[in-house]
Amino acid sequence: MPVSHAPSQQKRHWLTPERVRLYAWASLAVTGITIGRLYYYAAIGIAVPGGYDFADFWSASWLALHGQAIQAYDYKTLLKVAVTISPELSVIGPWLYPPTYLLMIWPLALLPFPVSYLAFEIVAAAVLGLMLRRLLPMNAARWPIAAICCFLPNLLHGQNGTMTACLGLAALLLLGANRQVWAGVCIGLLSVKPQLAILFPIALLCGRMWTAFVSAAVTAAVFAGIAMWVVGPGAFAAFIHANGFARQSLVDGTFPWWQMTTLYATLRLLHVPVTAALVAHAAVAVAATAAMVWIWFRQPSYAIRAAALVTATLLISPYLYLYDAVWLAIPIAFVVQHALQHGWLRGEREMLLLAWMLPVGADSIARHYNVGLGPLVCIGVLVFLVIRTARTDAKIFGKKLAHS
Template sequence: MRLYPLVVLGCYVLFAVLYLVRLTGRSDMNPFVMDFLPSWSAATLALHGHAADAYNVHALSLIEIAAQPRFATANGILPWLYPPNTLLLVLPLALLPYTAAAVLWLGGAYVLFVRMIRTIVAERQAMLPALFFPGAIFVVSVGQNGLLTAALAGYGLIALRRHPVVAGVCLGLLCMKPQLALLFPLALLCSRSWRALAALVLTAASTLALALLVFGTGTLSAFLHNTGIATHSIESAHATLARVPTIFALATLLHAPAWLAYAGQGACALAAAAAVGYAWGRECSYSLRAATLICASLLVSPYLYDYDLAWYGVLIAWYCRHALNEGWGRGEREWLVVLWVAPLSGMLIIACGPFQFMPLISLATLWMLLRRIARERRAAPVLRRSGE
């Protein structure tokens, strides 16, 4: 647990040096944290009273190129695809220059993520794997928000048992990325966590209402229109499907028709929802419940990217917390090592295939969790009888 993270850190440093060497004198290479451009640019437009233009690809691109001139030579576009309440969340970033805003946003999310992991797993040995988790470093390098969403999900689950209202607020803010938040209300409903569920709904509704009051109702219709961009990019395979860890991408890469790919994704989503109902509907270890919810949330939407696999870090932490107390099963530690390195698979392995195996890893992990829950529930009556 000390050696492997340090080796990975050495790889990060080597990659950064090679990138900087190649970057010298070239204008056709994408800058680091490029995916942060839409967030800062959308915030800039909103701050100057043009919030609806954040959903206008042409207007947004002008701000992006002004902030990062290298982007003008890059292929493709970077649209703003988030709901208006997310625009309200990123608005303060426009008060800072681009570089300072990127450091604050990404660095702050990284610190929150590491502290959240350390709260779940209090062992000192967990620090290095959390600090140098490939999924975390990958998110920072591309400039995405996967660490922030993972931290919100993690802190929400940490607070749920003792501070349900705080948990509901965290999970309500998670609606900044709605496709990742779909199963959380189901889990709260199954566990009868009424205060947390009410706080979640109230937080999501109030932040959206406030955003529409500040930015105008046109931003909501513009957001709904822009969701078609994401859908079209996946359906037409314009998106890099090697970086989309979903059953839909797996089926599409195997040349299945769109209807069959969507049917497979729908079946996967139903299985994930059933798993959450099974874990949260009856008594079992809270750590296993939390890990199941995190894992299942990555199996619902066809619109998911490899930077969202930073959630694997939260999953690993909850599973470790349970296993450190109750013992490890055969192969479980080795499987968590696979999950630890898995977020890099889209760029390093699948792109050379291509065969999108990441949803299969998530499904296998979900099955492992459900088996452990079933084993725990079978053992509970035996332990109670022996105690009598």
């Protein structure tokens, strides 16, 4: 697969900075119009107000602030609090997060729901944007970063995908700066969403980052201990019980598959039996893990290793929603940073564009055409990272052979 170098050596690629900026403006316009329409319909009483999922967070926070944190795992109690936000919220999602997440969102209900909702999403988007700008400080990256940080599924529902992406990116930036203790703290805090933290310890072992590994383990353990002390000794038992419901809902479709971004959900949309879908998903998860491990052992570029870690992470769990796809901003930024210095692979820019555009209509396509784009995009990005590493490996081997 050829590598494209500087524009002076090559015909200018069709995906120019001007086109990228135009796409970013269009994405921001779609986001603004969609949210504006939702609030208009909510104001005239024919739609549920925004922040449907954030209602769970705010209600759990309210219970915690009133000394009833463990009651967040009781659906009826959680719903009683949620209906005080809006009578339209007659149905909400159950509380499926570990007790550690209750600690993280504890103060949310100190503010009125609308203010808390906006602050939660705006602060997370701003922090993620600032960190991405550390990787891509050039002016041409400003609008694309703004567009992906204003990630519609998160803003619309009030989800935490952007917040967890901040933790993941902070950990990777700190690892790159050899600040392993603080990187480990960020990874340990990711235990609030274990399916997104699962590959980080493996990567740390591959990279022989022992300090970060120990720091992450200690942080996760201390965090869990504090949660058990504050929330109550039955907190983790309640969490495990709640996740029994989650597993069953994943099987029977109570949780809509078209809203997910996993291979398992895509196969279930195509009416593939549960066992076959799980086996296929597990096979891809194992392959993604193997690819990530191989890249961490063979790839000298930290940017490519970081991109591989995040991309593979998004292929591991069968339970990931589209709002978690904001994590794709991380490999996109790392790969762009690397490619601007070392050249592009043919088709790589188009693949990253698809990843960047994933939230635009991906759920509608899955709902109406039974095609889940999330896993296909992640597999595509990971394939390009494997190709990059193979080419680098071949060059290193060639140089060693020449000097032998």
